[in-house]
Amino acid sequence: MNELDTLVDQARAAFAGARAPAELENAKAQFLGKSGRVTELMKGLAQLPVDEKKSRGAAINVAKQAIEAALTARRQELADAELNAQLQAEALDVTLPGRRRAGGGLHPVARAQERIEAIFASMGFDVADGPEIETDWFSFTSLNNPPNHPARSMQDTFYVDMKDDDGQLFNLRPHTSPMQVRYAQAHARQYAGQETMPDIRVIAPGRTYRVDSDATHSPMFHQVEGLWIGQNVSFKDLKVMYLDFIQAFFETSALKLRFRPSYFPFTEPSAEIDIMFEQGPLAGRWLEVSGSGQVHPQVVRNMGLDPEKYIGFAFGSGIDRLAMLRYGVSDLRLFFDGDLRFLNQFQ
CATH class of the missing domain: 1.10.287 (Helix Hairpins)
Incomplete structure (x- = not known):
């Protein structure tokens, strides 16, 4: 070599x-x-x-x-x-079962809202949706709550740095009541010129906003507004309708309903609605669940209707409040903290 x-x-x-x-x-x-x-x-x-x-x-x-x-x-x-x-x-053992991402589910408040919509739909109510950023007229003035009216302090809300055609600041709606007027106006236009008009029966669920935060209040909360207007609608209809709804929502007939005199600028007379369970951990206590009343004649006019011919009632219930009672939750903030340990209980 x-x-x-x-x-x-x-x-x-x-x-x-x-x-x-x-x-x-x-x-x-x-x-x-x-x-x-x-x-x-x-x-x-x-x-x-x-x-x-x-x-x-x-x-x-x-x-x-x-x-x-x-x-x-x-x-x-x-x-x-x-x-x-x-x-x-980096080898994968294809003989092992796959790792699936955990599926999501409806939020308990969303579950409550779906349940409310289904119950009222079975009673013949439409479900309406509208803007969360509202004009001053729809949020207040159209509801018999003009500028500088003292009742506005009851609904301290958030404002947007933008003005409407009347020079008023837009606001984050403090209630879903503006949908009463919006829906009724559209209904009145649809049947304009006709001798008869079908009753207006509608609910308006959705997010609302007020400057309020504690264990039972949130700056953002959910409300369902209801409206029934016709030529022969009375408080009796309100009582029967709301009792049927609340019994269906809680799936029990073992509860009572009462009306307490109250004040709202858009209804006259007005009443708070309380319920009392006859069984369970909340039995024997009156619990406030809604405000209600006969629609004020001025609000009926703002809807484009004749208050001498059409009469009806409205109510507003807190969806979060109803969900708390249905699921036994004591602190509203738990719904919105995003803690999966809490939310997974409802899946």
């Missing part, structure tokens, strides 16, 4: 001993670098006679090519080993 064969074997052994790409590059420099052994042999050709230089150069090139081939092969081996290690570390 000549010195060139020995050099190739030494290079192969050095490359085989490299366990990482960096070590392989160091081994390469010993043989193929600027000061490597093959490079030194090439430089020595200058000292040889012309006839010997040709054969010696050819032999050195053959050895160089063999060393480069060994280097390339070892590089590929190291790359394959690294890939196999990565694949092994």
Whole structure:
């Protein structure tokens, strides 16, 4: 074996001993670098006679090519080993059951709202939806609550830095009552010029906003407004309708209903609605669940109707309040804290 064969074997052994790409590059420099052994042999050709230089150069090139081939092969081996290690570390056992993302569910307040909508729909009520950013006229003036009226302090709300056509600031609606007027106006226009008009029966559930926050109040809360107007609608209809609703909502007939005199600018007379369960942990206590009353004649006019011909009632119930009573929740803030430990109980 000549010195060139020995050099190739030494290079192969050095490359085989490299366990990482960096070590392989160091081994390469010993043989193929600027000061490597093959490079030194090439430089020595200058000292040889012309006839010997040709054969010696050819032999050195053959050895160089063999060393480069060994280097390339070892590089590929190291790359394959690294890939196999990565694949092994990231391997998936396809025989195991898949990991599914946990499914979501309806929020308890949304569940309560869906239940309310279904119950009233079964009674023939439409479900209306409207803007949460309202004009001053729809939020207050149309509901017999003109500017500077003291009743406005009862519904301290949030305002948007933008003015409506009357120069009043837009507001985040403090109740869903504006939908009474919006829906009734559309209904009146639809049947304008006709001798008879079907009764207006509608509920308007949705988000409302007031500057209020404690265990039973939130700056953002949910309310369902109800309206029934016709030519022969009375408080008797309100009592029967609301009793049917509340019994269906709580799935029990073991509860009582009472009306307490109250004041709202958009109804006259007005009444608070209380319920009392005859069974369960809340039995024997009167609980306020809604405000109600006969729609004020001025509000009927603002709806585009004749108060001498049309009469009816309205009510407004807190969906969050009803959900608290249905699910036995004592602090309203739990609904909106986003704690999955609490919310998962309702799925």
